[in-house]
Amino acid sequence: MTVASNPIGQAVVWINDPLNWTNPGGMLDRLGEHLTISALAVALGCLVAWPLGLWLGHLGRGGGLVVLVSNATLAIPTLALLTILPVVFASGFGRTPVVVALAVFAVPPLLANAYTGVRQVDPEALDAARGMGLSGGQLLRRVELPLAVPYLAAGFRTAAVQVIATAALASFVNGGGLGQIIRTGFGIGIAAGGGQIVAGGVLVAGLALLAEVVLGGVERLVTPRPLRRGRQRAGRPRPADATGSA
């Protein structure tokens, strides 16, 4: 016990070992896996949720469906979906089922925000656009979509942070990612692997918080200044805030 015997000291030692970074299955490998899985899942979620949400918002229908989807996914345990999907896809293990499972959890915030984003557009702006002779499709593309961008960005941030957080659970189904470092630590046992466990936790938490901060900045950037202030003053509830945990 000459080396630090408390978990945090062990974690510092573990992180400072260059081999733990560059080994196969080391931190860099796991980080790459984590980011790839998350990016694919968020992209898949956007592909499904944004068109659907924008369209439903444009029609002004399906608000009940949006709420239902959000509530249903809140109740489904991530672990269950992660284990069931490899069975559905006969490929068994590997990346596809994990990406699909994570995408399912990305859908509610993306869908809810796309829907709300279109619905909150000022009816007077819509009337004006209609008076100028815009058709339904043009209205959606030229008026509703641009005005919904801040909401889309908010949904994207929520979804991305949640997927990055949930991707840590992919390690339970041998899907790789940073969670694997924690799992391996538990495999060794807390006495010997405590440092690795804490180090893995720091990496996973750090990545999630970093994503939150960076995407929060992006959200501010794409929100035009007058809308920023207006939204704060009006205090509109953001549906994304209510959905999801990982």
Added chain:
Amino acid sequence: MSFRLSYRADPGNPWFSWQYVRDNSDTILAAVREHASLTGRAVLIAVLIALPLSVLAYWFRPLAGPILAVSGVVYTIPSLALFAFIAPYLGTGTTTVLVGLVLYALLLIVRNVVAGLNQVPPEVGEAAEGMGYGRWGRLFRIDLPLAVPGIVTGVRLATVSTVALVTVGVLVGHGGLGQLIFAGFQNNLYKAEIMTAALLCVALAVVLDLLLVLVARLVTPWSTRRAR
């Protein structure tokens, strides 16, 4: 990457089997019991911590920002990471799972209770003061009863997400139904076991949610009377 669906292919490994449920009823019941007790204890503790915190944030406005910000940061930390921070200190027992679950439930409850307290109309507060209510009397007689909808929303959200989150406790060996899901996964993808546990998880969330709605109706008789 093949997308061949296999849901009908395998007669020896059905999606659901009463045989499995009958043969393993003891294990399943024990898992449900652990799951429900972890959820119940976690939400109860979270409520006991969250209510005073929310009242603090309501009474002293400058505290509201920091309280919400700190619980927001905790909420952003992935569950697996949170368990990883706690486990080396508290070991692989139910305590680790409980602490993690409580930390998560906190934010959902605090945020909704604060919102509930803040929407108490200021005229009502002034009327209460005019009638001679002190700070505590006003809190228990006026503010908290009027904030019940917010409190209930928070507790319901926290309960449903806690039920889902308990499964992550598998990491330290106390995941309730998650234990069955994980065992089914390791046991050569035993679908009946995974499916039974997953369905029970969702069912537990729905049942607890309905129970809370019922309790809310009972403690706020005026809300249903007004609706009618």
